[in-house]
Amino acid sequence: MNAPAPLERHAPAARLDVERIRADFPILTNVRPHGKPLVYLDNAASSQMPRPVIDRWLRYQTHEHANIHRGVYQLSELATAEYEAAKRRVQRFINAADEHEIIVTSGTTDSINLVANAWGRTFLAAGDEVILSQLEHHANIVPWQMVAEATGARIRVIPCSDAGELDLDAYERLFNARTRFVAVTHVSNALGTVNPVAGMIATAHRHGVPVLVDGAQAAPHMKVDVQALGCDFYAFSGHKLCGPTGVGILYGKRQLLEKMPPYRGGGDMIRSVTFEKTTYADVPARFEAGTPPIAAAIALGAAIDYLEGIGMERIAAYERELLEYGTRALAAVPGLRIVGTAREKAAVISMVLADVHPHDVGTLADHDGVAIRTGHHCAQPVMQRFGIPATARASFAFYNTFAEVDALVASLTKIARMFS
Amino acid sequence: MDPKQLYQEVILDHNKKPRNYGKLAGATHRAEGLNPLCGDHIWVEIKVAGDTVDAVAFEGQSCAICKASASMMTGAVKGRSVGEAESLVAGFRAMVTGKASDEETKRLGRLTVFAGIKDLPSRVKCAVLPWHTLHAALRRDASATTEGDADPAAQAG
The missing domain is CATH 3.90.1150.10 (Aspartate Aminotransferase, domain 1)
Incomplete structure (x- = not known):
């Protein structure tokens, strides 16, 4: 409702x-x-929340709250339906092809860590290369360094000009037989540069390399269409989007997500558990261990409604x-x-x-x-x-x-x- | 407190004309201070003869609050015994974190112009950094920081 x-x-x-x-x-x-x-x-750090989003949060807590995906009672079913509806709003907001491609996280940082760990630790080996840019926020640098440390992969960096624009020729030249992944920001949080990510994704795909786009600074300020961009992963946060803190989104192409092991273990991400063998749930549940930020996700849905209303x-x-x-x-x-x-x-x-x-x-x-x-x-x-x-x-x-x-x-x- | 007053009364002057800025000839102790939050990065050099701090100098890159604090510190500490210098370090720190007694504050003399910093919690580290660095130099430690155990906000008393 x-x-x-x-x-x-x-x-x-x-x-x-x-x-x-x-x-x-x-x-x-x-x-x-x-x-x-x-x-x-200071909206690039965090945006403010409008009344309809505050009211939605309040209504959830006062009329709809129970844990989701658990109870057979009406209240839990209501909370589950509202949570799933919020995820479909996110899907529509970024034009994802499939609702299973939307993973609720705690924020952009968490989204990137999920990919760095679940994808990186599975598919990166010693000597492999990950391309980042000079313009990245620490959240799109440090997780990759940690994975590089663990796997022996190397970080390569796209330089930028004095104006703060990425050097696309240098980017092209960074690709070689060992390039495995590109992680680049859509909009620089420090300078405001909008990177030409669609073209950069096309370049990477010509080399058979998947791309994560850090959309924390883009999603609140422009129409994002993940299918038009062609990105393999897209990460953003609720609290920069007039929503609450503690919730973020990872979009991932379904065929890539399905090849990735879970990042965190716990409840709600399994099909069956015995002490001998646990089998994991399908995507996206596999990546949403534990109780998610239900209220925050529902409020994020309301924030998207608000922004789309404008x-x-x-x-x-x-x-x-x-x-x-x-x-x-x-x-x-x-x-x-x-x-x-x-x-x-x-x-x-x-x-x-x-x-x-x-x-x-x-x-x-x-x-x-x-x-x-x-x-x-x-x-x-x-x-x-x-x-x-x-x-x-x-x-x-x-x-x-x-x-x-x-x-x-x-x-x-x-x-x-x-x-x- | 309006920080404009603090800036106008003391900080701008010392920022423009920092006292004892640069290298210290014949320095006996030297320490490096770093505030990773804002990138303040200074060096404090002292010359200790017997039990007396004969001279103090500082240099580096910092915000105006840090520079003014360092500049006034060099004047306040010069000619003091090592023990007195350490007690000024403790007193200054207590003052800018709002933990000093009136008696302690009084002993700081002209340094009390920095008392208002306690109302600018995000800037306390800027004011304290030179004093931490002096403390490190007096103890012959190589460096000081405003983080971890040295975080003025994290310490009791």
Whole structure:
């Protein structure tokens, strides 16, 4: 008994009614950091949750909760049906061919670890090569390093240009007879670069190599179609998608998932257990040991309804306007340099302010109510590539406004003047 | 506390003109300090003669809070006995983590301008790093960090 998706909330051609959208997000008005209106520009780290998603979560806990796939009683059957319905929403959201290709995890990190372990430890041998890119988040580096350590496989890295674009010729040249896997981010969390993953996947497939795409920063901001991309695995998180923390998704092509052993053992992932021999369940249950984040998955389904009610294309178009406006406006801040100037970018602006350490920028901006992320953004290789210890990063969502961009610019201008 | 005040009163000045910045000729002890969270990376060198810290210098890359803390530390510690220097380390740490008694805070003299850091929990490590590094140098340890057992937030007292 889900609320129907508010599909026609906004006329498709009309500009986003951002004030109306903002009214759906209680935190945007409930919170006044240091007495100032909250200007929340850390959406790449985590997005805020709108009322319909909060309400869905509450309704589940107050009217529908029981463990799933277990009970024969009505309540458990209801919870199971709602959980399975949420997974089908995810399937439709990314246009997966088959509902068995959607695995519920605890987040993008968990999704990638699942593939690195279940696929990597099965199919990688000493001397085999895994291609990553310079732009990866640590979550798409460290799991592969751990598997490489265990199997003797090697990590190869696609370099990026000064603009923060991957060098596709260098990528092509990395392929050889030992290349077994490619794991690449769809959108760089540190710079905002949108990588041309469809072409990169086609290249890998010409070499017979499967590809995992880290979609944590892409799924919230653009229409993702895993069949059009052709990717073998796609990972993303609920909490960057106006959903809750603790839930994420791994999409995997069914024929690949079926060749993979389980990653974790436990309940709900078996067909039969004796002390002599356990046989495993089919996909995706094989990869969902234990009680999943039922409430969070159902809330994620509601978040997808909410986003689709606005329309991913319209969200992408509006965020592009914010990005262009922000990029232009920030150029006026004395001493400010934008790191990451790719032609194709998501609404992420990473900045350094001459001689001012990003943490000082972050602390002072916070006291103007402006929440931005400062640091290495769990992407130290990106920082090393650009020879900087850290950046200050503003990342936008569809509920941000042009006035909030102005507030960011005003705060940064004041900080730049203070230090000059 | 408005950090702008803290920045304007003390941090900006020391950030622009850090005291005792650079290498120390005739240093007897040296330690490296690293805050992996924000990439603050400094070196503290001291010259100890008998029981006296004759001179202190620092260098490295850091945020303004860390640099100002290091700069003021060099002035506060110079000419003190090793024991007094260690007691300043403990006192400063207690102050920025909000655990110092009024009596302890008073002993810190001009360093009390950093007391407001306790209201900026994510920046406590920045202010403490130079002091950890000094402590490591005094003990002839090679390096200090703001993580693990040395995490100011993780320690009692």
